[in-house]
Amino acid sequence: MSKEIIIREAVDSDREAIAGVLLDAYSQYSAFLPVAYWFEYRDSILDSIHGNAPAARIIAEADKQIVGSALLFTSSETAYGKPELGIHSPVLRLLAVSPDARGRGIATLLIQDAARRSLEWGASTLNLHTSDMMASAIKLYERLGFKRAYDTDIMNGETLVKGYQLDLLSSPTLGEEQPLRTKIG
Template structure:
């Protein structure tokens, strides 16, 4: 009897031809926050997502694929200036942005794989820290980050309107999360 092996999730660099599929996945992933934001804020957030996917300039755009379908993505920037135009945050280490997993693919470890690959690439660049920013409305994401070992970096936080944009950092050197990927 032949038993079918489960399909493997692969992580790779996004190509130009992937942009529309990536945009669809990111918008689907972030759609859950529409009801938590005022309409104008939601429209501005969607526009920032579109601009970041279509025109942003990250060091890497990573995607997760399953059976040839894009199910997740993340962007890796080299600094707070590159990520947000905010040199004043004084983050000269990689930062991940717009970590996204299609709602249909959640619970399969996609976000963890994208974070691991971002961390691996950050180490290759000589970094010892990986940062990200999030807010309280992204409760499940915060739980994931903390479970993976990210710690608050309150000195790198800022406000966007009335929303506190929290910063988290991951110590990359000798981190258990990375032992399996190096």
């Protein structure tokens, strides 16, 4: 596999490949969820990919294959249909990297691109939500400077979905691209 990772905006013809990456990456959590909840979650993932709510669909390519993706929404209302959360800045959702491509910094590159886009949109924060079953993702978010945003936590059934926020104006994670491995397109 090539070392070059290309980060770019997805086009409509990429949506099926994005769905494949997301379902491949997120299916590892199906073992932790009740069957009905997993199918509901899977359907929510597919609705987000095929719907028009994301303001940006960011993908990572290696060897002309989509190996990662992230969706960027403008608010909690567009991301979750929850205006009551009061998030009026970008929300990163459904960050995923194909299991075969993990460990190459792809998730970090996708987050950096989402942060760059958020700044370009005039935002001072980038938000996301995750749960404890995604422990490795939480470690990555915290390493990149995301802080808990307790006031945006959501209860989904009996699961606490934790809010996190990155202060884009003081974040050291921006601009730490890895030359020779990354081409932003």
